[in-house]
Amino acid sequence: MRESVADYILKVEGGFADNPKDPGGRTNFGITAATLASARARLKDAGLPEDVINLTKEQALAIYEKFYWKPAGCDHIPRPVDLALFDGCVNCGVRQGVKFLQEALNMLGENLAVDGIFGQKTMQAAWEHALPKTKILSALLWRRTKYYNDIVARNPDRRVFLHGWLNRLARLWSCAVG
Numbered sequence: 001m002r003e004s005v006a007d008y009i010l011k012v013e014g015g016f017a018d019n020p021k022d023p024g025g026r027t028n029f030g031i032t033a034a035t036l037a038s039a040r041a042r043l044k045d046a047g048l049p050e051d052v053i054n055l056t057k058e059q060a061l062a063i064y065e066k067f068y069w070k071p072a073g074c075d076h077i078p079r080p081v082d083l084a085l086f087d088g089c090v091n092c093g094v095r096q097g098v099k100f101l102q103e104a105l106n107m108l109g110e111n112l113a114v115d116g117i118f119g120q121k122t123m124q125a126a127w128e129h130a131l132p133k134t135k136i137l138s139a140l141l142w143r144r145t146k147y148y149n150d151i152v153a154r155n156p157d158r159r160v161f162l163h164g165w166l167n168r169l170a171r172l173w174s175c176a177v178g
Contacts, residue, residue, distance in 0.1 A: 001069045005083050006061050008175055009090060012168055016053055021160055028052040029060035030090055039063045064090065072098055073118035078130040080176035084140050087172050091165075092147070098122070100147070104139035105129060137176055141169050 013030025024032045031039075033052050040048045046062070049055055064086075069075065072089045074082040081101070089097030095116030102114045105125045112121055129136050148165040152158050 001061070001065050001074070001086075002079075002082075005069075005074075005086060006064075008083060009064060009087065010057060010060070012087070012171060013090070021157065026052050028055045029057060031055055031060050031063055035063065035067065039067060068094055068097075071118070073123060076118075076123050077126040078133075080133060081126055081130065081136050081140070083176055084137055084172060087168070088140070088144060091168065092144075096147075100140055100143050101126065101136075103143045104136055107139040107143070108135060134177055137173065141173060144169055 010029055013027075016026075016028045018026045024034075026033045031052055036048060036052050036055060039046070040050070043066070046059075048059055048063075068089045069086055072085055072094050074086045074089075077085065085097055085101050087097075088100045091097075092100070097116075098118050099114050099116045101118075102110075102112045102116070102122055105122070106112055106114065108129050110125045110129075112125060126136065145166065148162060152162050
């Protein structure tokens with residue numbers, strides 16, 4: 001994972017949070033307690049803490065690299081699409097993040113299966129539509145905007161998060177094209 005991506009994700013995710021309305025529960029650097037438990041089970045010798053409150057930035061970045069960046073294929077697509085894909089994976093899960101990319105590419109004329117699996121066809125399509133860089137980003141961020149609005153439409157209690165989600169997309173756009 002590039003240093004600028006690591007800096008971005010730590011900044012946007014922030015430190016420890018425990019919002020009772022957040023279905024992700026307790027988080028630190030954006031890593032949920034459930035994600036930490038899964039990482040502890042899969043990386044037994046990594047020295048990860050039991051509680052997210054004790055997670056370090058370095059440990060969070062290692063989890064992001066192993067469980068988000070690499071599985072989503074972020075290191076196989078052009079900049080700044082890699083950042084947008086990664087951010088979607090962190091915020092919504094790897095499968096959903098890849099679906100956002102596939103849907104965005106389909107909006108640009110591709111005919112990809114929207115299965116959330118990063119494969120050769122998704123990678124090739126990302127490179128084919130890499131320029132201008134705003135093309136994929138516009139479609140991808142529009143798709144995420146719709147996704148967040150759909151969440152609120154289905155569950156009005158989540159409206160409390162909508163402003164933050166949309167600000168995150170604005171920050172992502174600024175960082176990616178700025």
